[in-house]
Amino acid sequence: MSSHLKNLVVTGGLGFIGSNFIRYILKTRRDIRVTNVDNESVGSNPLSLQDVIPGRHYRFVKGDLSDYQFTRRVLKSASIVVNFAAQTHVDRSIANAEPFFESNTRTVFNLVRAVRDMKVESVVHVSTDEVYGSIDRGSFDENSPLNPSSPYSATKAAADLIVHAWNATYKLGVVTLRCTNNFGPFQYPEKFIPKTIIRALYGREIPLYGGGRQIRDWIFVGDFCSAIDLAIDKGDPGEVYNVSAGNELSNRDVAEGLLKLLTNPAARLVDVEDRPGHDYRYSLSSEKARLKLGWKPAYKFDDALAETVKWYREHAYWWKHVATARVLSGTPWKEHW
Numbered sequence: 424m425s426s427h428l429k430n431l432v433v434t435g436g437l438g439f440i441g442s443n444f445i446r447y448i449l450k451t452r453r454d455i456r457v458t459n460v461d462n463e464s465v466g467s468n469p470l471s472l473q474d475v476i477p478g479r480h481y482r483f484v485k486g487d488l489s490d491y492q493f494t495r496r497v498l499k500s501a502s503i504v505v506n507f508a509a510q511t512h513v514d515r516s517i518a519n520a521e522p523f524f525e526s527n528t529r530t531v532f533n534l535v536r537a538v539r540d541m542k543v544e545s546v547v548h549v550s551t552d553e554v555y556g557s558i559d560r561g562s563f564d565e566n567s568p569l570n571p572s573s574p575y576s577a578t579k580a581a582a583d584l585i586v587h588a589w590n591a592t593y594k595l596g597v598v599t600l601r602c603t604n605n606f607g608p609f610q611y612p613e614k615f616i617p618k619t620i621i622r623a624l625y626g627r628e629i630p631l632y633g634g635g636r637q638i639r640d641w642i643f644v645g646d647f648c649s650a651i652d653l654a655i656d657k658g659d660p661g662e663v664y665n666v667s668a669g670n671e672l673s674n675r676d677v678a679e680g681l682l683k684l685l686t687n688p689a690a691r692l693v694d695v696e697d698r699p700g701h702d703y704r705y706s707l708s709s710e711k712a713r714l715k716l717g718w719k720p721a722y723k724f725d726d727a728l729a730e731t732v733k734w735y736r737e738h739a740y741w742w743k744h745v746a747t748a749r750v751l752s753g754t755p756w757k758e759h760w
């Protein structure tokens with residue numbers, strides 16, 4: 424490897440945010456070489472980076488980070504690690520929680536140990552607003568207690584506590600980012616926004632859990648990528664930063680906005696049975712990230728949503744083969760995964 428390039432290991436880089444981040448960082452930094460480590464499991468799509476040619480600035484390593492020896496090997500020459508690898512679909516975690524423990528908790532247990540052994544300089548661990556659980560009014564800050572409701576968010580919260588303990592005990596200095604719901608290109612079709620777009624393109628009914636009253640704070644994936652980039656350089660070792668863009672909307676509002684952009688009269692909203700343990704509202708204060716990292720979102724929600732719809736219209740080759748009946752199910756938590 425070229426000695427003057429920093430080796431940035433990105434885990435889960437064939438997934439939604441990871442692949443967007445790799446594109447982002449290869450455009451903005453020329454002093455790094457990205458090693459993308461992914462086990463090509465749920466959420467991954469090799470087509471997402473098919474035009475990124477392996478070479479001086481990029482390579483792909485297939486492997487499972489729940490295997491400690493593999494994790495050690497892959498971190499051997501790492502200067503920076505950004506950890507995205509996880510199982511991420513709440514509905515699947517309700518149907519079958521075990522892969523979530525392996526990919527969300529065991530991987531982080533392995534990562535912190537390997538980071539310590541390999542003396543990696545800088546690590547950003549990607550977490551989620553879901554670790555705080557639901558909040559009816561106001562917003563969570565970084566000192567709010569963790570109160571996860573789903574197997575997904577519980578395994579992510581466990582990972583955050585492992586990071587916290589390794590920072591406290593071994594002075595590891597891992598920076599944690601807790602972000603709200605992302606949307607944008609390359610998101611797997613089972614997630615709310617792509618699923619709504621694809622079902623509308625097919626002229627099918629759009630399922631809404633419990634009438635779609637739940638509130639999420641949406642962020643365009645490009646804005647989260649810029650926050651991660653800043654956290655690598657400016658994040659204080661061991662600190663947690665919430666990342667949110669201030670686009671709180673009910674699921675019904677988002678679905679209605681999408682249907683306006685898609686204009687398929689056959690696609691209409693229908694209520695379906697809510698999933699168990701469904702959090703009503705997520706809300707984060709991102710004051711700390713804005714103040715300390717100098718981050719702020721650059722995209723307007725409506726423009727980014729229109730851009731996302733256009734992308735899915737024009738990239739059916741990317742999603743068609745993975746958008747199976749089960750993936751597009753109205754009640755995926757009832758499916759067998």
Ligand SMILES: NC(=O)c1ccc[n+]([C@@H]2O[C@H](COP(=O)([O-])OP(=O)(O)OC[C@H]3O[C@@H](n4cnc5c(N)ncnc54)[C@H](O)[C@@H]3O)[C@@H](O)[C@H]2O)c1
Pocket residue numbers: 434435436437438439440441460461462463464465466467468486487488489506507508509510511512525526530549550551552579601602603604605606611
């Ligand atoms: N998507 C969101 O809205 C959102 C919001 C906040 C935080 N996050 C967090 O961001 C990260 C990325 O989310 P995403 O939506 O891009 O996920 P994703 O499901 O699209 O991608 C996850 C990737 O991780 C890989 N992976 C899973 N287990 C692995 C293992 N054991 N070893 C190696 N690779 C493994 C998968 O193959 C996949 O490519 C996750 O940690 C998630 O919890 C996501």
